[in-house]
Amino acid sequence: xxxxxxxxxxxxxxxxxxxxxxxxxxxxxxxxxxxxxxxxxxxxxxxxxxxxxxxxxxxxxxxxxxxxxxxxxxxxxxxxxxxxxxxxxxxxxxxxxxxxxxxxxxxxxxxxxxxxxxxxxxxxxxxxxxxxxxxxxxxxxxxxxxxxxxxxxxxxxxxxxxxxxxxxxxxxxxxxxxxxxxxxxxxxxxxxxxxxxxxxxxxxxxxxxxxxxxxxxxxxxxxxxxxxxxxxxxxxxxxxxxxxxxxxxxxxxxxxxxxxxxxxxxxxxxxxxxxxxxxxxxxxxxxxxxxxxxxxxxxxxxxxxxxxxxxxxxxxxxxxxxxxxxxxxxxxxxxxxxxxxxxxxxxxxxxxxxxxxxxxxxxxxxxxxxxxxxxxxxxxxxxxxxxxxxxxxxxxxxxxxxxxxxxxxxxxxxxxxxx
Ligand code: AMP
Ligand code: MG
Numbered sequence: 326x327x328x329x330x331x332x333x334x335x336x337x338x339x340x341x342x343x344x345x346x347x348x349x350x351x352x353x354x355x356x357x358x359x360x361x362x363x364x365x366x367x368x369x370x371x372x373x374x375x376x377x378x379x380x381x382x383x384x385x386x387x388x389x390x391x392x393x394x395x396x397x398x399x400x401x402x403x404x405x406x407x408x409x410x411x412x413x414x415x416x417x418x419x420x421x422x423x424x425x426x427x428x429x430x431x432x433x434x435x436x437x438x439x440x441x442x443x444x445x446x447x448x449x450x451x452x453x454x455x456x457x458x459x460x461x462x463x464x465x466x467x468x469x470x471x472x473x474x475x476x477x478x479x480x481x482x483x484x485x486x487x488x489x490x491x492x493x494x495x496x497x498x499x500x501x502x503x504x505x506x507x508x509x510x511x512x513x514x515x516x517x518x519x520x521x522x523x524x525x526x527x528x529x530x531x532x533x534x535x536x537x538x539x540x541x542x543x544x545x546x547x548x549x550x551x552x553x554x555x556x557x558x559x560x561x562x563x564x565x566x567x568x569x570x571x572x573x574x575x576x577x578x579x580x581x582x583x584x585x586x587x588x589x590x591x592x593x594x595x596x597x598x599x600x601x602x603x604x605x606x607x608x609x610x611x612x613x614x615x616x617x618x619x620x621x622x623x624x625x626x627x628x629x630x631x632x633x634x635x636x637x638x639x640x641x642x643x644x645x646x647x648x649x650x651x652x653x654x655x656x657x658x659x660x661x662x663x664x665x666x667x668x669x670x671x672x673x674x675x676x677x678x679x680x681x682x683x684x685x686x687x688x689x690x691x692x693x694x695x696x697x698x699x700x701x702x703x704x705x706x707x708x709x710x711x712x713x714x715x716x717x718x719x720x721x722x723x724x725x726x727x728x729x730x731x732x733x734x735x736x737x738x739x740x741x742x743x744x
Contacts, residue, residue, distance in 0.1 A: 331606035363504035387438035483654030511570035581630030611700030670721030
């Protein structure tokens with residue numbers, strides 16, 4: 326069989342082709358307390374002003390600022406306390422001249438008052454106190470509507486519901502929220518050399534690490550995953566299993582069998598399910614054979630069997646596709662700059678992705694390859710929080726060069742306190 330000629334396309338173009346598909350999931354309504362991580366399918370508007378009333382940001386006394394005019398250390402002004410309210414209470418009194426209401430943080434400013442004196446700024450004596458500085462109107466007052474006014478769009482359709490958004494939704498009394506459903510994922514590891522994690526090793530065989538890794542990568546972004554059993558390099562049964570996966574899941578991710586070897590059946594499987602291949606060669610290392618196809622309004626990701634290529638393919642193509650089909654406004658990988666701390670002299674015409682450890686210290690961002698980094702490497706993935714992205718070309722890269730980095734882990738902690 327003649328080896329099919331494949332045209333490598335730039336990584337950027339490949340990602341573009343993935344997110345240009347008009348593949349979107351339907352909207353559902355979820356309860357606020359299960360909405361974390363979903364993408365909003367509607368704008369959220371402020372249903373009232375925040376603050377809803379002028380309120381005190383401190384524990385202290387509400388006064389009429391005009392009564393404090395001219396106060397200084399040798400000319401203290403005295404106030405009489407006529408009421409005492411905590412947060413949640415409203416005073417029924419209206420302040421007269423030189424009167425004050427003892428007020429706690431969050432409580433509504435009483436009628437007549439327009440400033441708050443903090444306890445620390447007073448000398449108390451029975452039901453009176455004195456102050457030694459004058460206050461301006463609205464000093465120490467959180468004004469009605471200073472954060473948002475009724476009708477403001479406070480969260481936008483397409484943004485992710487993070488803990489802050491949960492707080493906003495709770496504030497305005499949204500008990501339910503319209504979001505886009507999450508895709509369900511089928512993971513199929515293909516390769517007649519593969520063993521399960523609980524199988525004994527045999528000559529010529531290796532354990533399937535990509536399947537569990539893809540499942541974990543998917544679960545880390547909140548997706549439900551069905552891990553299929555290892556699929557032998559056999560065309561007929563491979564077609565059947567991919568069809569089954571397509572009938573049950575939104576996305577089918579396979580690893581292996583995507584190359585031009587004698588038993589690499591993925592191209593034929595895609596033909597059998599009438600898939601439109603978006604690309605089958607990307608100008609990148611590792612994972613140049615990564616293939617993405619679309620069939621029946623579903624994404625089919627053919628990731629390389631090489632563990633690091635498989636990981637890279639998930640980060641570069643699966644993640645943006647998932648974000649996009651969930652209606653997110655932002656779906657491209659975030660790229661930051663960092664100083665390369667080691668020479669990387671191996672030149673290559675293709676863009677190279679290297680599993681790496683990025684560090685953002687006070688002195689700036691640095692990045693270093695995270696160990697043995699051939700495309701078959703597994704251990705380096707575990708020690709990485711980033712991928713260095715070196716543009717293709719004839720030159721190598723030296724320590725001290727500024728390079729592009731894609732962060733692959735959030736929630737990174739330090740072994741030492743750097744606060
Ligand atoms: P392939 O993409 O099928 O040509 O496989 C490329 C390389 O990745 C070969 O060395 C395979 O043995 C290895 N490989 C394939 N599938 C997996 C897997 N699920 N876990 C770990 N290594 C794999
Ligand atoms: Mg294979």
